[in-house]
Amino acid sequence: MTRPNIVLISADQQRADCFGFAGRRVKTPHLDQLAGDGLHFSACIAPSLVCQPARASILTGQLCRTHGVHDNGIDLDPDIGARGFAGQLSAAGYDTALFGKAHFATYHTTAPTGSPENVMSSADYAPDWIGPYMGFDHAEMMLIGHNWFLPEAPPRGLHYERWLYADGRGAAKNAAYRAGKAQQTGAAQTWHSQLPVAWHNTTWTADRAIDWLKRRDDTPFCTWISFPDPHHPFDAPEPWSRLHDPADVDLPPHRTRDLSGRPWWYQAALEGDPEGSPENAAIRQAFSRIAPQSDAQLRQIIANTYGQIALIDHNVGRILIALDEAGLRDNTYVIYISDHGDWLGDHGLLLKGPMPFDGLLRVPMIVRGPGITPETRCDEPVSTLDLSATFLEMARAEPALPQHGQSLLPLLRGEPDTRSHALSEWELLPGRVGVGLSLRTVRTKTHKLTMDLQSNVGELYDLTADPHELTNLYGSPCVAQIQRQLMDYLAQRPDDMTPVRAAVGTA
DSSP states (O other): OOEEEEEEESSSSSSSSOOOTTSSSSSHHHHHHHHSSSSSEEEOOOSSHHHHHHHHHHHHHHHSHHSSSSTTOOOOOHHHHHHHHHHHHHHHTTTEEEEEEOOOOSSSSSSOOSOSTTTTTTGSOOOOOOOOOOTTTTEOOOOSSSTSOOOTTSSSHHHHHHHHTTOOOHHHHHHHHHHHHHHSSTTTTTOOOOGGEEEEEEEEHHHHHHHHTTTSSOOOOEEEOOTTSSSSBEEEEEGGGGGGGGGGSOSSOOOOOOTTTTTTTTHHHHHHHSSHHHHHHHHIIIIIIIEEEEEEEHHHHHHHHHHHHHHHHHHHHHHHHHHHHHHGGGGEEEEEEEEEOTTTTTTOSSSSOOOOHHHHHHEEEEEOOOTHHHHHHEEEEGGGGHHHHHHHHHHHHOOOOOOOOOHHHHTTOOOOOOOOEEEEEEEHHHHHHOOOOEEEEEEEEEEEEEEEEEEEEEEETTTOOOTTTOOOOTTGGHHHHHHHHHHHHHHHHHHHHOOEEEEEEEO
């Protein structure tokens, strides 16, 4: 029996509801069609609320306190990474490749770490280096992928940065970056990028993946195509940044900061002083916290975010066309996900942090492929943590690491396979919010419980009666039985946690 190909496409910081087919006013025709051709998991959650832990969990199939990347700024051990799904599929005869943003290792450190993703170490990797990396045989990546600063110039940088400067027009491209930041909208971290779309990292990521797909032979393959948007700053390039009129975008129904009745760490995360070096504190304040925005400002942020997503959608369409033209559609699974979401104005919040409202916790998962009935939806509580076990089963490969997730193949085939719950966790170091937190979240079809294991404080929401998560029911007698059941689910987490590690950098 022929083994299927696997194309995993990910966005960074895209909410689960930011699609046209999901009811929001964002133009995503190709992703809408992908959902129409396949299955949409409506209750998929992220295994952690920030990038590095979530991405390491997708690769390894393990929760973050087990693989060790329990916060941003902590590198995935290359030996563990090499034993994730990509390394096992490679050992089983698959061609494996990674394109775009990896973020398995830390960018900004005070000393070189040796990782190709580390800014200070990137110059040690020759221009012709293309992997292997974290189990992927072939890797073409960028460094940070978010345009707060000018891109690193060679000899620093990876494939995208070196490509950007290779034609000798680096000065003109840097001028376009600077000009973009002058196009401020009045909203936080939001501007109309003047970088031509042909030079943008979303376009580049799709270009490199398409070139690789066109060169496939009969060998089965697995590729992770990883777009760095719609992560902040909200800086879609023109004309995409102006595709959605701010006056027409949909605002969150509840967009007021409401700390009353919330766990103690909400206020600490929003108002406390980050610990560590002055540089770390400055980075946290400048890039991780946004003051409350007016409705007019929030409309600008959402419109620009929609532009970032629409540009990704356009390039997803290009990738799908390339698969069709290569005759690969019938035997290829295409999976679209994000590492985590974004509050995007919910509860008066933006970006991410230790408040696992569904806008942040819930993520997209759309799957098209052999044996999947079109226009189907699955409401079972699943996680992107399940992808590793799924890919291993698809490829008939053995895991090299204990798997915390479950294969999604029965659900993809429409077989009965009910799931009771999905787990998410995050061990926050004090440098992020000034205090340490051991957050554990369990989500079912109807309820969600989050606990801080250090203070034994929690929050519980009835997602059916209270979809906007306005009333914290933790400790209420009316949900005592449900709370006990959710606590039991948390206790079922495998007892294989590794020691907490110190951060090597800030992101």
